[in-house]
Amino acid sequence: MRIAIVGAGIAGLVTAAGIQADGHEVAVFERRDEPNPVGAGLTLFNNAFAALDLLGLGDSIRQISRDGIVSGAIAAMRPTRNGPKVSWLLSVPSSATATMRSVHRVALHRELMAQLAPGTVRTGSAALVAADGTPQVTASGRTEQFDLVVVADGLRSRNREILGLDTGLRYAGYTAWRGVTEQPVSFAVQPGEIWGRGQVFGMVPLPDARVYWYATRNTAEGQRVDNEYELVREEFSGWHETVQECIAVTAPDAVMRHDIYDLAKPLTSFVRGRTVLLGDAAHAMTPNLGQGAGQGIEDAATLTCLLRDAGGRMLRDASGEALDAALAKYSQLRQKRTSSVLRRSRSAGLMAQAEHPAAVGFRNALTRLMPPQVMSAMTQRLQQWPKPEL
Known part of the structure; x- marks a missing residue:
């Protein structure tokens, strides 16, 4: 098949690498002149690597990432007469985070780009899809026809709106540096x-x-200052010395600030005609569970596997029913999985960002009372990717 992918972020590039390796002709449309990633670092968990392994990408990503990073520790910061004090709330057993790895977005993006055939990514191409889901893309005044279009253009997806699938965005109530x-x-x-x-x-x-x-603070949306570095230093000046050291040894111009949003409501479908959504375009969520990139990678592997499974039937079926069935199954599987993760991430954010003293006290007490084994079981369930049953 001839497949267009709109967006050269992590989800889009993993999808491109997976379906191109299966022999499909792929064109990735990226609106920026240079498809450099926006962000710093990220964590990938067992579910992401299970999906990457299925696409043949797991080993190359492991080589550029680091394992054994943390044990899932959560602590509380509180002022005392003798200075700020950190007290531990919870430490998840290492068995629950054994497969967690960290990677810089730039390194991950570079590795994924290297997996693609030269000329696959077309930069400076702001692509728009057809409202009825017809598999075509319009970019730079030219419309091209495809067999399938994959929309991976991020949180503020213009194409999600064009397809009539958008539920709007919700400001989470806090900003992040x-x-x-x-x-x-x-x-x-x-x-x-x-x-x-x-x-x-x-x-x-x-x-x-x-x-x-990363650092967050509850605040009204849209607030900005000329020197975000100095602001974040001031916001966390009374915190633990390690916190202050992290900020101090960071280049001032390298500090990024983004208000945090997720979808106001989960989408009811990820498919319109022969156009399909994945990644943040389909299920933008808060970063509290560290699953944004992982869920996009799961999307990519699920779609690739379903197309792979339907390949023979598509060759024999000129009506396209096999492809439509594969896309419907993709939407069903991924909508169910990502809606649950989106809601859990939002709940985790509400807990972490508690501000009223009574709410903070209740949160800290509740977290301390939670048995590590319970948190471990919850974490492990989250990291179990429900692979498509072909």
């Missing part, structure tokens, strides 16, 4: 996530011993 240190950090506190009142600070070591960090 992200950065990567320029040098290793001496951890005086275990890497993981620290919760304050309406604030969170997370630390994830990267393969080259630098640290990817």
Whole structure:
């Protein structure tokens, strides 16, 4: 088949690599002149690697990522007369995070691009789809016909709107800063996530011993300052010394700020005609479970497997019923899975960002009372990718 993919982010590139390896002709349309990723680091869990392995990409991604990063530790930050104090709330057993790996987005993007045939990605091409799902793409004033169109153009997907599938975006109530240190950090506190009142600070070591960090703060949406680096330093100036060190050894111009959004409601379908959504375009979620990229990778593997399974029938069936059936099954499987993860991620964000003293006290007490085995079981269930039954 001839397949168009709109968007050269992680989900789009994994899809391109998977279906191109199966012998399909692939064209990736990327609106930016240089398809450089926006972001710092990310974590990939067992479910992502199960999907990557099925596409033959797992080993190459493991080579550029780091394992054994954290044990799932969560701590609380509170001021005392003798200075700020960190107290542990929960530490997930290592068995639940044994397969978790960290990777810099730039390294991941570069590796995925290297998997594609030269000329696959067309940069500077802002592509729009047909409203009725006809498999065609219009870019730079030219309309091309395909057998299938895959939309992977992110959180603010214009094509999701064109297809009439959009449910709108919801501001999560907090903003996030992200950065990567320029040098290793001496951890005086275990890497993981620290919760304050309406604030969170997370630390994830990267393969080259630098640290990817993220910081959040409850605030009105759309707020910006000229110097975000100084603002985040000020916001976390009373926090643990390791937190302050992470920020201090990060280049000021490398600190990024993004307000956090997810879909207002899960989509009821990921398919319109012969056009299909995946990644953030289909199920944008808050980052609280670290599953944004992982769910997009699951999408890519699910779609690739279903197309692979339907391949013989599509050759024999000129009506296209086999392809339509594969797309319907993709939508059913992925809508069910991602809707659950989206809701769980939103709930986790509400807990982590609690700000009222009573809510914070209740949250901390409840977290301390949770048996590690329960958290471990919940984490492991989340990381079980329900592979498509072909």
